Amino acid sequence: MSLNNKKINDFVIRFANVNGTGSASANFLFTKAIFRMGIPVTPKNIFPSNIQGLPTWYEVRVSEKGYLGRREGIDLIVAVNPQSMLADIKSLRSGGYLLYDSSKQLHSEYLREDINYIGIPLMEMCNENFTDARQRQLFKNIIYVGALAALLSIEFKEIEGLLAEQFKGKEKLIPANIKALNLGMDFVYKNFKYPLEFHLERRDLLKESIMIDGNSACGLGAVYAGATVAAWYPITPSTSVVEAFNDYSKDLRIDKISGKKNVAIVQAEDELAAIGMVIGANWNGARAFTATSGPGLSLMNEFLGLAYFAEVPTVLIDVQRTGPSTGMPTRTQQSDILEAAYASHGDTKHVLLFPSTPKECFDMTIECFDLAEQLQTPIILMTDLDLGMNDHISPPFVWDDKREYNRGKVLDAEALENIEKFGRYLDVDKDGIPYRTIPGTHPTKGSFFTRGTSRDEYAIYTEDSDAYRRNMDRLIRKWNTAKDLVPEPQLYQKSNNCEVGILFFGTSTYSAEEAMDQINHNGVIVDAIRIKSFPFNNTVEQFINEHKKVFVIEQNRDAQMKSLLMIELQIDPNKLISVLNYDGMPITAENILKQVSNKIKSNFHIEKSKSI
Amino acid sequence: MSYIRPKFRHPELPKNKLGYSVDFYEGALSTLCAGCGHDSISAGVIQACYEMNIEPHRLAKLSGIGCSSKTPAYFLSNSHGFNSVHGRMPSVATGANLANRDLIYFGVSGDGDTASIGMGQFVHVIRRNLNMIYIVMNNGCYGLTKGQDSATADNGSKNKSGQVNPFESIDLASLAIELGAGFVAQSFSGDKTQLIPLIKAAIKHPGFAFINVISPCVTFNNNVGSTKSYDYVREHLDATSTIDFVPEMKEITTNYEEGSSKNVKMHDGSVLQLNKLAKDWDPMNRQSVANAMMIAKSKGEILTGLLYMSQNTVDLHNTIQTNDRALNSLTKKDLCPGNEILKTINAELR
Numbered sequence: 001m002s003l004n005n006k007k008i009n010d011f012v013i014r015f016a017n018v019n020g021t022g023s024a025s026a027n028f029l030f031t032k033a034i035f036r037m038g039i040p041v042t043p044k045n046i047f048p049s050n051i052q053g054l055p056t057w058y059e060v061r062v063s064e065k066g067y068l069g070r071r072e073g074i075d076l077i078v079a080v081n082p083q084s085m086l087a088d089i090k091s092l093r094s095g096g097y098l099l100y101d102s103s104k105q106l107h108s109e110y111l112r113e114d115i116n117y118i119g120i121p122l123m124e125m126c127n128e129n130f131t132d133a134r135q136r137q138l139f140k141n142i143i144y145v146g147a148l149a150a151l152l153s154i155e156f157k158e159i160e161g162l163l164a165e166q167f168k169g170k171e172k173l174i175p176a177n178i179k180a181l182n183l184g185m186d187f188v189y190k191n192f193k194y195p196l197e198f199h200l201e202r203r204d205l206l207k208e209s210i211m212i213d214g215n216s217a218c219g220l221g222a223v224y225a226g227a228t229v230a231a232w233y234p235i236t237p238s239t240s241v242v243e244a245f246n247d248y249s250k251d252l253r254i255d256k257i258s259g260k261k262n263v264a265i266v267q268a269e270d271e272l273a274a275i276g277m278v279i280g281a282n283w284n285g286a287r288a289f290t291a292t293s294g295p296g297l298s299l300m301n302e303f304l305g306l307a308y309f310a311e312v313p314t315v316l317i318d319v320q321r322t323g324p325s326t327g328m329p330t331r332t333q334q335s336d337i338l339e340a341a342y343a344s345h346g347d348t349k350h351v352l353l354f355p356s357t358p359k360e361c362f363d364m365t366i367e368c369f370d371l372a373e374q375l376q377t378p379i380i381l382m383t384d385l386d387l388g389m390n391d392h393i394s395p396p397f398v399w400d401d402k403r404e405y406n407r408g409k410v411l412d413a414e415a416l417e418n419i420e421k422f423g424r425y426l427d428v429d430k431d432g433i434p435y436r437t438i439p440g441t442h443p444t445k446g447s448f449f450t451r452g453t454s455r456d457e458y459a460i461y462t463e464d465s466d467a468y469r470r471n472m473d474r475l476i477r478k479w480n481t482a483k484d485l486v487p488e489p490q491l492y493q494k495s496n497n498c499e500v501g502i503l504f505f506g507t508s509t510y511s512a513e514e515a516m517d518q519i520n521h522n523g524v525i526v527d528a529i530r531i532k533s534f535p536f537n538n539t540v541e542q543f544i545n546e547h548k549k550v551f552v553i554e555q556n557r558d559a560q561m562k563s564l565l566m567i568e569l570q571i572d573p574n575k576l577i578s579v580l581n582y583d584g585m586p587i588t589a590e591n592i593l594k595q596v597s598n599k600i601k602s603n604f605h606i607e608k609s610k611s612i
Numbered sequence: 613m614s615y616i617r618p619k620f621r622h623p624e625l626p627k628n629k630l631g632y633s634v635d636f637y638e639g640a641l642s643t644l645c646a647g648c649g650h651d652s653i654s655a656g657v658i659q660a661c662y663e664m665n666i667e668p669h670r671l672a673k674l675s676g677i678g679c680s681s682k683t684p685a686y687f688l689s690n691s692h693g694f695n696s697v698h699g700r701m702p703s704v705a706t707g708a709n710l711a712n713r714d715l716i717y718f719g720v721s722g723d724g725d726t727a728s729i730g731m732g733q734f735v736h737v738i739r740r741n742l743n744m745i746y747i748v749m750n751n752g753c754y755g756l757t758k759g760q761d762s763a764t765a766d767n768g769s770k771n772k773s774g775q776v777n778p779f780e781s782i783d784l785a786s787l788a789i790e791l792g793a794g795f796v797a798q799s800f801s802g803d804k805t806q807l808i809p810l811i812k813a814a815i816k817h818p819g820f821a822f823i824n825v826i827s828p829c830v831t832f833n834n835n836v837g838s839t840k841s842y843d844y845v846r847e848h849l850d851a852t853s854t855i856d857f858v859p860e861m862k863e864i865t866t867n868y869e870e871g872s873s874k875n876v877k878m879h880d881g882s883v884l885q886l887n888k889l890a891k892d893w894d895p896m897n898r899q900s901v902a903n904a905m906m907i908a909k910s911k912g913e914i915l916t917g918l919l920y921m922s923q924n925t926v927d928l929h930n931t932i933q934t935n936d937r938a939l940n941s942l943t944k945k946d947l948c949p950g951n952e953i954l955k956t957i958n959a960e961l962r
Contacts, residue, residue, distance in 0.1 A: 036962075210961035220957065226947040228939040229710045231703075252949045260935045262942055264710040266928075269736040273703040276696065276733070280707025283694060284672070284715075285940035288707060306697050396958040399951040405944050438940065439672045439692035439708070440715050447669060449685055451695040460640075461685070 009039050009064035011075040011198040013148075016088045017141075018081045020052030025166075026141030027058040030148060031391065033158040034062060035211050038204035042068040042510075044390050044586060049236065049329045055084040064203060068393060069511030070586045075198055076151075078144050080122065085110060097196060099144060099151075118192060120147050125183050130176070139180040146184025153195045155202065156181075208396050210358070214387035215291075217358035218317050219244025220397065221365030222289055223252055226405050227315070229288035230265045231277035233296060236329050237385035238319035241291035271296035275303040275316065282313040283450060285410070285438035287369050289315035293385075294323045294336050297343065304378050305344025306452045308475075311425075311434065313372035313408070317365065317381045319388040322584040331584030332385035334506055335556035340380045341534055341564055347472065351379045351482055352534040355387065356509040358394035364532075367487065373408035375482055376436060384555075386507045386586045409435045416445040424448040424459040425471060432478030479535060486533035489540055492516070497525040501547035502579075502596075503540075505531040505561065507586060508553045514589035515596070534564065541569050550576055551596055557582040629665040637662045639686040649801030649827030649842075650680055650749045654687045656804055657718070657747075660811040661688060664859070671716040672708055676701040676730060679756055680722030680749035680827070691718075699730025702737035705744050706928070712938040713929050716815060717744035724754050727763040727782045734784075738791040738820055743927040745814045746822045748784055749801070751829035752840035759832030770837030785919060786905045788822045789898060794925035795821035796901075798916045800845055801828065806916060809857035809884075813918065816857075816878050819925035826914065839912075850908060852893055852917035853886040876921060886918060895921055 015030075017023035027043070034041040042061050048054040061071050076097040079088045085100075086109065092098060094114040100106065102119025122143050126136040149156060159181060167173045188194050218241045222230065232242040246265050253262040268274035274290045281288035292300065297318050307314040320336045322328035340352055351371060353364045361383060368379040409429075416422060416437065422445055425434045437446035448459035456467045504512040509530055519526050529543045544550050544565065552562045559578040565571050579595045581587035625633035637658045642651050661668070668690035675681035677698035684693045696704040705719050726734045726748050737746070752765040761769075764784065765777045788796045795817040799807045807825065814821035826845050828834050834841045839848075853874075860881040876884040876895065886895065894900045901920045908915045935942070 208958075210958050212961045224948055224954070226942075226944055228942060228947065229707060231707060252953065253947070255935045255937075255946075258935060260933050262935050262939065262946055264929075264932060264934045264939060266706065266710065266740070266932070268703065269732055272700060273706075273733055273736065276700045276703025277707035277710065279696075280674075280694070280704035280709075281711040281940075282707070283704070284708040284711035286707075286711030288711070302697050303700065396961075397954050399948070399954050401951050405948075437692075440670055440712060443667060443669050444690055447690050447692050449693040449695060451693075452697060453695070 007198045008201050009062055009203060012059065012061045012071050012073060013076040013078070014060075014074045014088070014091070015058040015078045016081045016084050017056050017058065018083065019048060019050055019054050019056040021141070022138040023056070023058070023080075023141050026145050027060075028391075029159060029162055029166075030145050030154070031060050032162055032211065033149075033154050034060075034200060035206065035393070036158040036161070037155055037200060037202045038206045039064060039200060039202070040066040040068060040205060040393060042390075042392065044070060044386070046585070047330050055081050062200065064205070065517075066205070067510070067514040067589065069514055070588045072588050072590050076196070078148070080140065080144065089115070099147065101140070118147070118151070118188075120144065120184065120187055125187070129179065129183060135176065139176070142177055142180035143184040146181035147188045148184075149181065150185040150188035150194050151192070151196050151199070153199045153201070156185075206393065209393050210396050211391050211393055212358045213240070213389055213391050214355065214358050214361040214383050215240040215319065215389060216244040217361035217394070217397070218291070218365045218381065218383065218388075219246075220248050221362040222369075223248045224362070224399055225287060225366040225369040227287045227289050227369060228263050229278065229281035229286045230263070230290065231268050231274040231281075231288070232290050233268050233271045233274045233292065235271070235293045235296050237321050237389045238291040238293045238296070238317065240389065241317050241319065271299040272303065275300040275314070278316075279303060279307050279312050279314055282372070283439075287315070287373070287405075289317065289369070291317040291319065293319050293321045294339070295326065297336055297339055301344045304350065305346060305348050307378045308344065308348045308350065309346070309452055310450050311376040311436070312450070313376055314378035315365075315368045315372050315381070316378060317368075317383065320382065320384040328584045330385070332507070332586055333555050333582060333584065334382070334384055334508070335558075335560065335582070337382065337556070337560040337564060340382060349479055349535070351375065351377060351486060352382050353379065353487060354382050354505040354532055356506050356530070358387075358392050359397060361387065362397050364487070370406040371482075371485060374406055374485060375433060375478060376408060377478070382506065384507055409433055411435050411437050411441070411446060413442045416442045419445070421458075422446050422448070423457045425455065425474070426457045427474050427477065430477075431481045432474050432476070433481060434474075483535045483537050486535065486537065488537060489532055489543070490530040491539065491543070492528040492530075493525070496527050496546055498527050499548040500551070501527040501529065501543060501549070502551040502553060503529050503531065503543070504553040508555055511587050511589040511592055512553050515592040518589060518593055519596070531561070534568075536565070536568055540565075544569065544571055544575065548575070551579050551599075552576050553579040553587070553592060555581045555587050628662055630667060632662070634658065634662045636690065637668060637688055639684070639689045642683070642686040644679060644682065645831045647830040648679070649751065649825075649829070650683050651686070652801040652804065653747065653749055653807065653825055653827055654683045656807045656811055657687045659804075660808050660815065663808075664812055664815060666716065666815070670714070671718055673718050673720065674701050674705045674708065675720040676722070676725035678722040678725045678754070679829075680720055681725055683749065684718075684720050699725050699728070700733055701725070702730065702733035702742070702746070706737060706740065706742050709742055709744060709928070710934070711940040713743070713934070714938050717742075718815075719744050719746045721746065721748050723748060723750045723752060723762040723764040723784075727784060735787070735791055738788055738793045738822070740928045741792075741794060741819045741925060741931070743819050743929070744821070745811070746820065747811075748822075748824050749827040750784065750824055750840070751827050751833055752838070753829050753833040755829050755832055759829075766839040769839040770835065772832050772835050783905070783909065785822070785824045786902070786909075788824075789901055789905070789920050793822050793920070794819040794922040796920045797823045797918045798914070799823060799825045800849060800914075800916060801825055802842060802846065803849070803916070806851065806855060809855045810918060812857040813855070813878070813882075813884050813921075816880060816882050817921070817925070818879050819927045845914060848912060848914050850890075850913040850915055852895070852904070852915055852919065853889045855918055856885040856887070858883040858885055877923070879923070884918065884921070895919065896923070
């Protein structure tokens with residue numbers, strides 16, 4: 001595939017930095033300036049499980065077509081980390097550019113004949129122009145941003161504007177930053193041909209779009225959903241969910257009269273306690289949630305079983321990372337699907353939602369709280385490190401002020417007065433969802449004993465087989481009700497065009513859509529569906545039934561979504577073809593195309609079943 | 613159930629200020645073994661709540677798993693109860709309390725549930741000073757699984773099958789004091805006159821209140837050689853004081869010799885009247901309490917009564933500055949910032 005035909009607004013640049021040297025804010029400045037020029041841009045942090053000293057990369061893809069997935073083939077590397085220099089140089093595509101610190105001469109092993117070198121004496125310039133040791137380190141980063149501005153035609157006013165915002169209230173820091181930027185720009189103007197053949201041009205394509213990471217969007221969603229209790233245990237990559245919830249709450253959840261907080265956030269002693277607190281708070285009528293990642297989800301299994309069986313609303317945000325065990329804590333994966341779907345011993349099933357953009361993180365977090373209370377069961381939001389910790393371009397957040405929280409079937413004192421006998425687990429409405437009461441509601445009516453042991457319709461402990469089976473069957477009735485309440489999948493076509501379909505979800509969406517475009521470019525229209533929830537609604541089943549073969553794209557080794565489809569919808573395994581990625585990096589369109597073409601063998605010559 | 617408890621009660625049972633007689637505070641029929649110490653503690657809870665005029669629906673009962681954790685079903689049937697998972701009651705209680713600070717949270721646990729599987733949650737609920745009552749019905753053994761030693765079984769104590777426990781025991785009351793619990797008491801299930809005022813005081817304490825109650829297991833740990841048998845405990849009890857709980861505003865009439873009694877004022881004006889106070893004992897001084905506990909342990913004695921109480925306690929809600937209004941009573945109007953604010957948030961993200 002030729003990547004170099006389009007020179008404008010289409011390239012990948014990678015920054016190779018040392019963790020903890022202040023590169024993050026400089027790199028973000030670079031990305032945000034491109035965003036402000038209205039050009040689709042997507043950054044990925046590739047960072048170590050370490051605080052300071054190890055290599056870290058920041059990869060930025062610019063794509064006028066709006067492809068926001070990762071792309072292979074690096075066009076330019078800012079190589080300022082000697083530790084990873086050799087590997088960085090190797091990773092550059094032929095004809096690509098290496099921007100390096102030329103304060104010291106490059107060792108011969110770093111020389112490649114097929115790449116271009118842009119040497120800028122970053123350290124020298126810093127030593128000449130700045131006296132403070134910390135500034136000398138930090139401004140190396142700003143100087144290379146200046147150099148890139150010249151090489152790639154970033155509009156200077158955008159960078160200036162961003163610095164003004166960043167240092168609002170600390171304006172005296174701005175001139176030094178501007179000076180560093182100019183040093184980098186001037187050096188390029190004097191010494192190199194600029195701009196490079198790939199560079200930027202303002203497009204204003206982004207309109208109302210915002211740029212934010214998924215975890216912050218989840219935290220903000222929880223504020224809008226009316227969550228008042230959050231309990232959590234720090235774990236990468238989910239930590240910033242509750243941190244964002246806390247930060248937003250500082251502004252948005254202060255009681256105007258007393259100055260006290262309309263929120264309780266507790267850092268628990270472990271994930272077991274975190275989910276226990278969430279269950280206790282939801283049981284007592286608050287909206288409560290926790291956020292965790294794979295190892296935490298494993299620990300929460302027992303409590304999830306309790307919440308399922310005792311029917312306590314629970315919201316859990318699982319920011320998936322590379323497993324198993326501790327795995328690669330700072331790499332992405334979609335590998336908790338089966339663990340989450342069937343968490344805990346005994347017959348259990350849990351409702352899962354799969355967001356793929358920050359806007360969906362926001363919307364679905366809110367949806368989780370409504371669903372949890374409607375269904376009185378755990379709802380797990382299945383996001384991942386790529387979505388959670390990287391900035392993404394997203395449609396803006398919207399809240400409908402007329403929307404009410406759906407608190408589900410809760411009986412208040414008045415309702416209890418009018419009931420002859422309250423039965424906590426009676427299926428009054430025949431939808432499997434019973435009525436619940438909140439402690440403290442009524443002096444003599446509605447109290448019951450919540451327990452993980454079997455009980456009858458009146459919450460009385462029993463080991464009676466019939467009562468147990470009635471309860472388990474009602475829980476399946478509730479599960480079937482859930483199918484109509486969870487978000488519908490996204491279909492990419494009004495009617496089917498092809499015998500082959502592709503199915504994907506979550507962060508695979510970006511690259512799957514790009515791959516679809518490529519396939520379509522080759523004259524074939526494939527059908528596609530994006531799953532947003534489990535249990536699978538009928539649309540999913542129908543889509544699979546209506547196609548001969550369905551590619552299932554997912555980011556794990558064991559084809560967990562394929563397994564779930566097979567188990568839950570009784571799909572013939574031969575019908576589902578897995579397209580997998582499990583190296584910890586976000587899946588790319590190239591990877592999808594390669595696997596699809598390998599598996600079809602005819603290189604995209606997918607037979608059309610009917611004309612469009 | 614093999615038999616049904618008669619529903620009939622004397623029509624003229626005395627009523628408390630709320631107009632409820634004591635039977636209103638009862639629960640389901642206990643399924644524990646006849647003579648189980650836990651049932652006496654349940655009876656103590658019923659009596660204390662009745663005498664304190666507590667509205668049962670304003671109290672939530674929480675427990676973990678085990679014989680002791682079954683007991684919340686056997687008292688206060690008009691209260692909501694939550695029988696959670698093994699060793700995890702403190703976290704559920706924490707969440708419940710955060711959601712609604714206006715209820716009384718009454719936690720019941722056992723020695724297995726607290727000193728083994730639940731040790732992590734026990735120490736952290738103390739550390740956070742959650743406003744709750746935490747009673748451990750401590751019998752030194754695992755009843756439901758037929759009598760294995762628990763972590764509170766004393767070193768050298770002999771179990772029913774004749775095995776001598778070779779491990780050090782965990783002293784939960786000492787641990788609670790060490791961890792900074794604001795209210796720590798120890799009692800014996802067979803001593804109602806001591807236990808009931810302690811439960812009342814624990815309910816009044818505006819922070820974490822811990823009562824370790826030695827509660828013999830009649831079936832698996834009541835044999836000769838066990839240090840948690842009825843006989844052994846009765847012989848080795850050493851009460852630090854006798855205790856009376858005097859509700860707010862009530863005149864204190866009894867008089868004891870000077871030096872042998874102490875009145876401890878609680879935050880709401882109630883008074884704990886400690887009589888026949890042991891020598892060198894100041895329940896307001898953690899250090900003196902810790903020393904006395906060490907000395908008692910070396911003598912093989914079990915100190916009972918109010919061991920320690922702090923009058924300056926700051927519970928979790930006050931530490932994290934939550935609203936005085938119960939969080940579960942807040943509505944969309946209180947909680948949702950609305951779309952106009954969201955528009956400004958969007959603008960900041962461009």
